[in-house]
Amino acid sequence: MTTRSTELLRVVHRSPGVTRADAARLLGVGTGAATELVTKLSRAELLIQGPAAPSGARGRPTTVLLPHPDGPLVLAVAITHETWRVEAVQLGGTCAAEVEGRHAGAAWPQVRSAVRGAIGELRRQYGPRLRATGVSVPGTVSRDLRLDAVGAGWHDVDLTTLCPDTDVFVAGNDATLAATAESRRGAATDASVALHLRIESGLGGAVVEDGRPVIGARGAAGEFGHMPFGDPAVRCPCGARGCWGIAVDGQALARLLDEPAPLDSFSYARRVLASAARSAEPELSAVRTVAATLGRGIAGLVNGLDADLVTLGGLGADLLAAVPAEIGAAYRDGLMSIHRESPPPIVPAALGDHGPIAGAAEEAWSALLPRLA
Ligand SMILES: [Zn+2]
Structure with a gap:
């Protein structure tokens, strides 16, 4: 397919x-x-033309370009420490269907078989119609698509076994993919250097410069959670x-509240935030302490990277809503x-918890577009 056809699909x-x-x-x-x-792309069932909504202006009616309703789809998969979700996504980023479930910290083979079933x-x-697959995972992904997710206990996992019969397969770290999605469709579309941080089980993120995430030599960039902005005693x-x-x-939060380490760190944190929202103590103090540590670290990264926008996803967005002053x-x-x-x-990530799967769909579409005939 010519570059111009690909470019037009990219625009739509x-x-x-x-x-x-x-x-x-x-x-x-x-x-x-x-x-x-x-005309060519409509015949190939990639686009359709439709009338634009009446604007009230005089003149010739305008034609708009839309994804073909029977056109190709990509599979977007998001696996977290607690859940998995699979979507079929149209050109333009609309989700046509989804299947999801919880795995509650299961071993990799169980998670893989649940996702393969979906x-x-x-x-x-x-x-x-399913032509490509994009996968988001909570760990580092090497260039040969092997996953290490320390928190989940998944080591040297071959991600291609999730979907062996697909021609186009891409995978990436959840926070990096969320950063990509935020830059293409979310709150960071106008930023020149955007820093996205996502707190779920631990903290990850990515720097996106002119729409491209910095992924590092081995695909492990963005592990901002392991910079020493925390408590040296821990x-x-x-x-x-x-x-x-x-x-x-x-x-x-659990350490500050003298509670045992939670297995479901993200859900636990959201429960603590809900208590803090009712001004319950000691939850509110714990949340304020964590918020100040978050703000101080963001300052360090902005000093180092000269970012012009910071987006927060996951628990980061919840903290920003709950205690913005701290x-x-x-x-x-x-x-x-x-x-x-x-x-x-x-600012909070505009795509919210949907960021990682939206990024997985974006990367799958980026890989697929040049191959569409
Ligand atoms: Zn660490």
């Missing part, structure tokens, strides 16, 4: 419902050439002392004076 993927005239302008082609491309269910429904499962991630998550005060205190005049905003 980014902005489903774009007018044909705007798409032609974005591609830098004339009206005739655009019509020809659209993929099989969607395959029976959509058959050959040893992290990674082997280091003073890690930031274990000072801002459910484990940190995060903000510690953040401003930690910023260099050059940033303090107009501190880069800290």
